[in-house]
Amino acid sequence: DAGITQSPRYKITETGRQVTLMCHQTWSHSYMFWYRQDLGHGLRLIYYSAAADITDKGEVPDGYVVSRSKTENFPLTLESATRSQTSVYFCASTITRTDTQYFGPGTRLTVL
Amino acid sequence: AQTVTQSQPEMSVQEAETVTLSCTYDTSENNYYLFWYKQPPSRQMILVIRQEAYKQQNATENRFSVNFQKAAKSFSLKISDSQLGDTAMYFCAFGSNFGNEKLTFGTGTRLTIIP
Numbered sequence: 212d213a214g215i216t217q218s219p220r221y222k223i224t225e226t227g228r229q230v231t232l233m234c235h236q237t238w239s240h241s242y243m244f245w246y247r248q249d250l251g252h253g254l255r256l257i258y259y260s261a262a263a264d265i266t267d268k269g270e271v272p273d274g275y276v277v278s279r280s281k282t283e284n285f286p287l288t289l290e291s292a293t294r295s296q297t298s299v300y301f302c303a304s305t306i307t308r309t310d311t312q313y314f315g316p317g318t319r320l321t322v323l
Numbered sequence: 324a325q326t327v328t329q330s331q332p333e334m335s336v337q338e339a340e341t342v343t344l345s346c347t348y349d350t351s352e353n354n355y356y357l358f359w360y361k362q363p364p365s366r367q368m369i370l371v372i373r374q375e376a377y378k379q380q381n382a383t384e385n386r387f388s389v390n391f392q393k394a395a396k397s398f399s400l401k402i403s404d405s406q407l408g409d410t411a412m413y414f415c416a417f418g419s420n421f422g423n424e425k426l427t428f429g430t431g432t433r434l435t436i437i438p
Contacts (some may be wrong), residue, residue: 244425253327253414253428254368269425301368309356309418312426314368 234302
């Protein structure tokens with residue numbers, strides 16, 4: 212049971228480049244989320260999705276784009292990376308609105 | 324909007340001792356959910372314990388228990404018989420009943436268990 216996976220685990224890119232972080236879950240959970248983790252801020256929600264083709268903004272959506280064409284995948288794209296987007300990114304999923312969220316292993320992204 | 328405050332950035336305790344991590348939150352809702360997540364050096368976010376606000380009984384999971392004080396909006400985590408493997412960042416999180424899919428996290432407490 213693979214659960215929820217993220218790729219890549221580490222990524223270094225340059226300012227202005229497009230980067231896509233992948234998230235895949237094998238549980239058929241309806242809800243999926245993207246968070247970023249920064250020192251002093253805990254985890255902050257970037258975007259979430261309630262089902263395939265349904266997405267909504269979280270607390271810090273600027274500079275990010277998401278899509279969800281299949282239930283199991285929820286990619287996060289930085290269209291033009293900036294240094295302020297250097298962070299650790301977590302994907303999570305849950306089966307219903309009131310169930311516990313389960314997290315992927317995270318992706319450490321560095322923008323030079 | 325809800326806020327979650329963890330006022331202890333760092334804590335340390337001797338192995339086998341008991342430690343309590345504090346969490347307070349602010350909300351106008353009556354029904355909601357509270358969580359403690361553990362993040363060890365591996366960076367994986369692991370659920371430690373979950374509490375539903377409508378339940379008066381404090382949740383427990385083996386050595387982990389909470390002290391949920393709804394009126395005071397306090398949700399502390401007690402770790403008994405602490406082990407070296409408990410060394411981690413601990414995050415308190417709030418889930419609204421109106422949108423539990425969106426969690427609000429505190430800034431975390433770094434806990435070190437000293438051998």
